[in-house]
Amino acid sequence: MLQTQEEVIALTKQLVSIESIVNTGGEKVIAHSLYTLISTFPYFSSNPSQVTILQTMNDDIERYNVLAYVKGTKGNSNRSVILMGHMDTVGIDDFTQLKDKACFPDELMDALKDEELPAPAKEQLKSGEWMFGRGVLDMKGGLASHLYLLRYYSDHPEELEGNIVLVAECDEEDGSHGILSALQTLKEWKTEHNFEYVAAINADFVSPRYEGDENRYIYKGTVGKLLPSFFITGAETHVGSCFEGLDPNFIAAELTKQINYNPELCNEAYGETTVPPVSLKQTDLKPSYTVQTALSAYVYYNFFIHSWSPKDVIEKLKEQAKIAFDKALSSFSERYKQYCQISNEPYLELPWKARVMTYEEMEHQLIKKHEDQYVVHMEEFKRELLSDETLDTRMFAARVVEEAWKWMDDKSPAIIVFYSSLYSPRIEITGKTANEQMLIDALDEAVEEMQPYYPHPIVTRNFFPYISDMSFVALSDDDEGINAVSLNNPGWGTKHFVNYQEIREINVPVINIGPYGIDAHKRLERAEMKYSFEVVPNLTHLVIQKVLNK
Known part of the structure; x- marks a missing residue:
């Protein structure tokens, strides 16, 4: 098992400290910071063309995506896994008098010790096993997990039979300009480097489905909205x-x-x-x-x-x-x-x-x-x-x-x-294609291997229940279904447009392995550290290995 927790915690705090509220200048700042960070990895210092920062297209706001790839040296496979994660967060006004500490987990947790908190949050704060702060759960903890793996594989390309591609996108919390712009780059890399996209792994947060739910969920596919x-x-x-x-x-x-x-x-x-x-x-x-x-x-x-x-x-x-x-x-x-x-x-x-x-x-x-x-x-x-x-x-x-x-x-x-707004397509991952079945099998095997190292049940379900950028890397709808969107949206082609054909051209099966926590988008947003910063990167690592070695 990879010893991930210390480094992923440090990366999470580093990302969280950059206030990157959606539709603000913070999205631009975090993209440039992330690009600079990745560029310092030895692999990318030697291969600078393999990390890029690109401005979003057809967007009223200046903001950027960061994309990078590592080419494995174990064999000559073109099979490629996409690691997805968004850099933006919701706002911090709900932190009221603690607003200045919202993006600094250690300071925030010290301040929260003096407050009257709901019993579960109070116990979790005292335990030292949870991290509080805006974005630790949604979803900078997940992005940090992907960054860890990007660095790991860039240091050990000999362990990679195929390639991994990181997409760190902006604007997930509003209009998904980030992932929709990134599709163009993914398409170009597919042609330029012969990447065969066989799986995508998103790292958005997961939460209990009901009070008392102890399961940690992994999702195949996603809900449509x-x-x-x-x-x-x-x-x-x-x-x-x-x-x-x-x-x-x-x-x-x-x-x-x-x-x-x-x-x-x-x-x-x-x-x-x-x-x-x-x-x-x-x-x-x-x-x-x-x-x-x-x-x-x-x-x-x-x-x-x-x-x-x-x-x-x-x-x-x-x-x-x-x-x-x-x-x-x-x-x-x-x-x-x-x-x-x-x-x-x-x-x-x-x-x-x-x-x-x-x-x-x-x-x-x-x-x-x-x-x-x-x-x-x-x-x-x-x-x-x-x-x-x-x-x-x-x-x-x-x-x-x-x-x-x-x-x-x-x-x-x-x-x-x-x-009157963006359609986030539903995605069904059922095993109907060889790549889907391969990803399902790899996930099931990875969960079986990881479960003994973690006390709570790790459970797979079919549909990620929240809106996410997973919706824009595959398409389960036929043309008739998609036409119902374009023909019935009065702003289509002027105020709003999505090139669903580009999604169909990528069309990669996608799962979500993300940090576990509670109260995303709320003042007490928090992530359980063992699962989020140890289990998640190791599960993702196992799935990558199993998918690329098939």
């Missing part, structure tokens, strides 16, 4: 005549009630089930206060998938939106009748029917009706909208739908379903 969004139009009216119109917020509320936490929208595959969707935003689009009801509302939801495609999801949510719309109209009608009874006013039948369509369907209608006039107008509108730097991809998409809606002849209340 979508952001289904809904533009909802109503019928505007003065609030003093409220039943003469239809408030889109009323429909939005029913829609959220229908979708939020709905078990029918959990996706089961291979005995594992996603959590249900949950609302991430709900608002109307009135710019300021008036006594008129809103013209439109906008809601979007997080949506995880294991086996459904984006096409499946949008069809399911179109059905859910129709159910919610019908319920909203039924409730409206019932309340209107009650009001008419107590106010002695005549009841009039509602003029509205439930009306739901996808963005793709609305676009088809508008292009058929208005042809180039509509197309040219919308292209110009999107170009002008790009100059508004206050709009993220989600609000940009909403504004495009809002503008397109103005061209509709029938403006009776409706729900438009679309996607």
Whole structure:
């Protein structure tokens, strides 16, 4: 077994000390620091062209990836394993008065000794077996494990039959510009060096799945994530005549009630089930206060998938939106009748029917009706909208739908379903290809060999349960599934674009062996050191050896 713990702890603290919050200048600083560090390794001093720092593409922020590779000298194999890890973290505002210590584990842990902590965290702090601090778990501890192995193999290329490639990427916590840009470099190296990518190992964090869960999980493949969004139009009216119109917020509320936490929208595959969707935003689009009801509302939801495609999801949510719309109209009608009874006013039948369509369907209608006039107008509108730097991809998409809606002849209340953000593809690793089966076998053997050295169960599961850059090195969706993303994202090709073909060209089976801990993204983020800094690098080392020696 490699004696890793002391060095991986030191590397983790070194990385954590560089504040690298996503979408800040810290991402640039840590990339340059990491590039400098790797360049000092003797192997890379002798082979400087084998480490590179590259700026991300199509990105509004200046930030960089660091990539490096070691060519093994044990034989002439081109088989190559990719080691992935992200350098960015979430923010540190939640550390409040300890904000200045958030990135310095030793100082932070000293300060936490004087605080009232939850019992588990207090015991773990006292034990000396856990490290606290922003990024120790998510995921600088995992990146440190990969750095250790990069240095180890660069010192011992004779133990490597094949190659290892390190990808240290930025922007994992937001838009994944890092890994999407790195794909281009991986493609170039594949051609230039004849690298045959046979496996990728990510090192993102793992946590207990429920209270009392003692398992340390390794994941084959990953959950997919979508952001289904809904533009909802109503019928505007003065609030003093409220039943003469239809408030889109009323429909939005029913829609959220229908979708939020709905078990029918959990996706089961291979005995594992996603959590249900949950609302991430709900608002109307009135710019300021008036006594008129809103013209439109906008809601979007997080949506995880294991086996459904984006096409499946949008069809399911179109059905859910129709159910919610019908319920909203039924409730409206019932309340209107009650009001008419107590106010002695005549009841009039509602003029509205439930009306739901996808963005793709609305676009088809508008292009058929208005042809180039509509197309040219919308292209110009999107170009002008790009100059508004206050709009993220989600609000940009909403504004495009809002503008397109103005061209509709029938403006009776409706729900438009679309996607407004990045699709992180699901990945299934089932053994359907030779490389997948080889990676599964190598992982199972490695776990069996390591388990006697660690007291808690090391357990493999099929889907990494959090959003990660694993999604962008392989693709399980067919073209029809991917087209449902591009055709239903109003910002596609302007504010947002992903070259899914580049992912398909890499298409390497991926697993996650990462540090174990608790409270990632929270003030008490912490990693258990023995598993994270000893078991993880050794497991990864064993998998590399078994994959490359097949």
